[in-house]
Amino acid sequence: MRALTMDYQLTVPAILRRTEALYASKPVVSRRADRTLHRYTYGECLTRAKRLAAALRRLGVGPGDRVATLCWNHHQHLEAYFGVCLSGAVLHTLNLRLHPDDLAYIARHAGDSVLIVDRSLWPLWEKFRERTWVRHAIVVDAAGDVPEGAHDYERLVADADERAFAFAEPDEDDAVAMCYTTGTTGRPKGVVYSHRAIVLHSLACAMADAFGVTERDSVLPVVPMFHANAWGLPFICALTGAGLVMPGPHLDPRSLLELLAAERVTVTAGVPTIWLGILYTLDELAGQGRADAYDLSRLRVMLVGGAAAPESMIRGFQERHGLAVLHAWGMTEMAPVGTVGTLPSEVLSQPPDAQFAYRARQGRPAAFVEIRARGGDGLVPWDGATMGELEVRGAWVAGAYYESDDDVSRFTDDGWFRTGDIVTIDQRGTITVQDRAKDLIKSGGEWISSVALESALAGHPAVAEAAVVSVPHPEWLERPLAVVVLKSGRTATADELIAHLAPHFPKWWLPDEVAFVDAIPKTSVGKYLKSALRERFRERAGVR
């Protein structure tokens, strides 16, 4: 029996109709490259987004064409998010931290035909433009200095008339955005999001038990709009009417703290390295008796994801500064949110230590995301102890990569996506990420979690950063090695660090050796580049 519900398509334009009808007066703030603040409303943003859509149409952009961006987080990038979607084209955010060779491959593979680029990033663009199909480059914040052959973003928007433009009425299964993975092995792979995926992701993330974003919130995404849709926050804010604050290129702790305080931000989101920098600065200020330098009393949640946040960091924010960190986990293939670490009622009644331990996990699946984990003997039990590769399916999970033949290895026969993350799942459905599959350490036939060791090392007062990688071993095949960056002015010996770990792990998990380095190499999205560490330290195996 068929139901008799209206045919109502779940599209980004449907989100934006709501923004315009209900939230036109809500603020959008962004920091310019010159550090001044640009301030307007969703209503003004949407008018300009519509003009951009009209201008793109005039440049020959048709439905389904790819329009790339190469921009920091700012209001013109937001206009591009909305305007490209409204035009019926596909928004393709390019990651400005990638190597030009990768950017060339990605822009060409995606078939980008138009590029919107920050003036400050033009030199980067020049390094790969010849290797793409891009016909038009549109320059943001040119301030009169428009490179030859390029379009001035401001002029295009000023000259367009949003009223003379018939907006696309896409099908919910049409593509609305693309993003490429930044795997450390193999070619980047393209993920193509449907309107429906973005809408359902936004709805689920806006649930009270997920991010709980409301019209009363002021949201600052530190996470880049140039990767994984800034965790979907631009769309979530447009749906809920939350104010949006964008930091531009200024991601240092002082700049962020200033913005968090001045704009009375309530929700912010970033990777662990960003928050570690902020925590260090807040501790330093407190040590100088200036704990009140920034008023963060409005800040109710700091979302952290992209990598595991050490428990010591979560504790430090809560105990020393009264700030709540909320863990989430996701992937480019998941738009990107997969799990959120909101405390279950049962855990809320436990003592603080148990709560902190829970908060260091990655949480439970968002609504309409389903999880399971597979070990050598099939699906693993939800016992919080047995490791397996996490598999997911759900309403916004990729079902294939764009023009790729890598699909076979990443999807199961029954249609689940293999995440490549090694996890345990507890009885409540909470995942704890133990490792990337490719970073796993298998010693004497047993798995060792590098993530757990790293989180514990990060809790030592002298440690700034720590990565644990496998090195070859004649007897055990692989053994863990810790690579550590000490805080400036602090000292610690290898023995002290191992002793710090010893109470918390089986003896055979403890690294055989600690290598002290000045810096740990990172990927374009701030994760440890462990392949480089393994290469560098492959001869260091031995018994401590």
Add this chain to the structure above:
Amino acid sequence: MRALTMDYQLTVPAILRRTEALYASKPVVSRRADRTLHRYTYGECLTRAKRLAAALRRLGVGPGDRVATLCWNHHQHLEAYFGVCLSGAVLHTLNLRLHPDDLAYIARHAGDSVLIVDRSLWPLWEKFRERTWVRHAIVVDAAGDVPEGAHDYERLVADADERAFAFAEPDEDDAVAMCYTTGTTGRPKGVVYSHRAIVLHSLACAMADAFGVTERDSVLPVVPMFHANAWGLPFICALTGAGLVMPGPHLDPRSLLELLAAERVTVTAGVPTIWLGILYTLDELAGQGRADAYDLSRLRVMLVGGAAAPESMIRGFQERHGLAVLHAWGMTEMAPVGTVGTLPSEVLSQPPDAQFAYRARQGRPAAFVEIRARGGDGLVPWDGATMGELEVRGAWVAGAYYESDDDVSRFTDDGWFRTGDIVTIDQRGTITVQDRAKDLIKSGGEWISSVALESALAGHPAVAEAAVVSVPHPEWLERPLAVVVLKSGRTATADELIAHLAPHFPKWWLPDEVAFVDAIPKTSVGKYLKSALRERFRERAGVR
């Protein structure tokens, strides 16, 4: 360009897979007819629901077949909600307050083939069973007294094996539930909900800015599960893992207060008459120095809908008892939630009087519900003053009635649903329901809002209930007449009541006459039956 997102169907079984995986240990409490409490978990509920599904299949129920319920709010009704959905059949809730003739029409029109009925309601069932197509009646809470020819619910569930049963994997556009409207004019009309409609309604209602239900909540729906899906709360709770408390047939204020306190309820929902009774009881207790008789400190929101709640009631709860009432508006045709009265940030910064005035309105549209209002000259401006008939479209709005030829008049040419409610819409998109279209009073060519007059009359200390209806008038065609029930032991004259209204309305809005009565007739869902009042008072026109 098509997106590459997984095909993931938005179905009630997908909600229930989540409930089982994450929330199996959360509590479900319900009050039996004998006032004792039944207590178990979602896990146990789902096991029984699956057995019910298996039992239905054995009785010959196939995909799309209609299974009716005639039950109060209790755990077996919840099992039927879930079990019928899991079996692939369509859940059809019958309103036990309807006349047997209407029930006969509805059950026959829907083609119900199986009925699940409370033992206490068997006498009602006997009054119309012969006029339906129902082949099997299943009796709940029979306690050994199973009428001849009927099945015992407990035995059916006990005998079934949930493991031997292949669950339906419906398409999201398949029908999952039906409900008939209870209009006071014309035949009841059937609304057929899709899985997708229930899922999207649940997601949007769980948003932090809507009902904001979380896993930490304990939810008591006073609104009946036999009409409009108890505002979707059974599905919303299953999705979010909130505990569920059901009152059975005991809806008197003392029984409800006892349950709200004992089960530490955080969210409850009901029609204004229910809350007026509760407020009266709380005031009475406070007057006796027993304000602490029931500990309601956990109760964070009392949802009210189904009719306009008077501002005086909202104020009374907040100012005298610290309890927050949240207005919502909806219709059977909307699954049922359309708007929610959460305060916008802008209003939160206004003085209490402005906030109370806002809270007496019906609120702003839920996500993926769109609104507009049409007057004599086309769509009306969003100025908070111009009245028009509310039209809606959205992701869970009915697109047609079940086997009805009444569709033409209720849907616009461009596919919006005409609600029959006369509203104003303010600049923020907040609706204020002024009247049902058929109850409108048009005096001298201008509309008068009976709802506004009724809410103001309800604020007079002597008034228990007030309805305002139109009566014919030789000069103005129609004039308003107030029908008032006084509180026991209180007095007020017509002149006093008119004087109470005078400061708040144009002079020509004031009723010409006040009729004092013992009771106002109501519909099966507790709304004033104004057609009966108009009939009774049609000769009372005149100049005061």
